[in-house]
Amino acid sequence: MGRRMVVDVQTRVSGLLAELVDSGRETGLQAAAYLDGVPIVDACAGAAGPPGGGPLGPGSLIHSFSTGKGFTATLVHVLAERGLIGYDTPVCDYWPEFAAHGKDRITVRHVLTHTAGVPQLPAGVTAAELCDWDTMCALVAGQEPLWEPGTATGYHGWTFGWILGEAVRRVTGLTPGQALRRYVGEPLGVSGELHFGLPASALDRTAPLVEGNWAAWLASLPASAPFRRLVVPNPEVWTTAELANRRAYLLADLPACGTTTARAAARMYAALLGEVDGVRLLTPERLEAAAGVAVDGRDRMLLGRYAKGLGYFLGLPEMAGEVTAFGHHGSGGSIAFADRRRGLAFALTRTRLVGGAADTTARLVADEIRSLLPAPGSRRTPAGRRRGGPSSDRGPSGG
Structure with missing residues (x-):
């Protein structure tokens, strides 16, 4: 991807995030992407706190719930x-x-x-x-x-x-x-932006979350639904803004969740796909074992069919439904993933928690980036090897 195209992608994504915030649909967003180990997007829009607060910056930390499971894996x-x-x-x-x-x-x-x-x-x-x-x-x-x-x-x-x-x-x-x-x-130079529990010194640069419809969406689930009855059995452990804004919760080491920046999460996934500034986290063989389909069937808690690798969901809607993409999203609509077919790593973090049919922002931003990239079948990796792979439609995961 040439410099001019990188600038175009950054400009388009920055404009899209600003439109989403200006419309009132979002309160704060970060988006970041790498292509073949090179950063192509690092954008943000909105406020880091209540209306009238300071601006959200690329280094502002955002609690992103189960997006952190990808860090754990x-x-x-x-x-x-x-x-x-x-x-x-x-x-x-x-x-x-x-x-x-x-x-x-x-x-x-x-x-x-x-x-x-x-x-x-x-x-x-x-x-x-x-x-x-x-x-x-x-x-x-x-x-x-x-x-x-x-x-x-x-x-x-x-x-x-x-x-x-x-x-x-x-x-x-x-x-x-x-x-x-x-x-x-x-190793990736992001130790200050990739966390389970936060150090106390990072609390003042952590953007508080705000409720959209996420808490109401959880409350609308039937009490008999396995996810609500077993996974989050009472409102005290629902993954809501009320929980995530508690000091004790943010400081707690909880590897089912994570607090991060979009740019740090995207960098981690880029380093799974290949080298980023000389650092590669896994060998190609290990990556194939981790990101290949390990299970594909009905999930007893989420009550839908999902493909999973070793610690990652595969082919989520934000990933264009392609099973060659792997990662994890979190309650309220944050996500981070890697697309092996395109050589793309992507992350979106948000301060407003949204669920159900209204949760479309990450897909919208990821689609915008994908639309600006060379076609997967025509592009080459830096080593000159063509990428390719099958695709499959998948539904959303829990977070």
């Missing part, structure tokens, strides 16, 4: 690359207490693919407990699987973070947040 793959974690190793080999109630057969791969059978939280879990690492690990270790590991898939909305995070803690001696910083953030 990436951290696990980087540790696997170093021989510290094995996909088919039982979690209890790292965390013996997790073996209780027949969970000794649950492997790291089961957790990454949401097939472990432990998506549920106790009905009375509180927001204060949610922020206490030892309490939540003890609660998760004490759960009984809802199905035989590996026989079904169901979105592990919260538990994904503690199961993988405690395994990371046991093998590295670091908290998940410290491990993310050492193994992912520091």
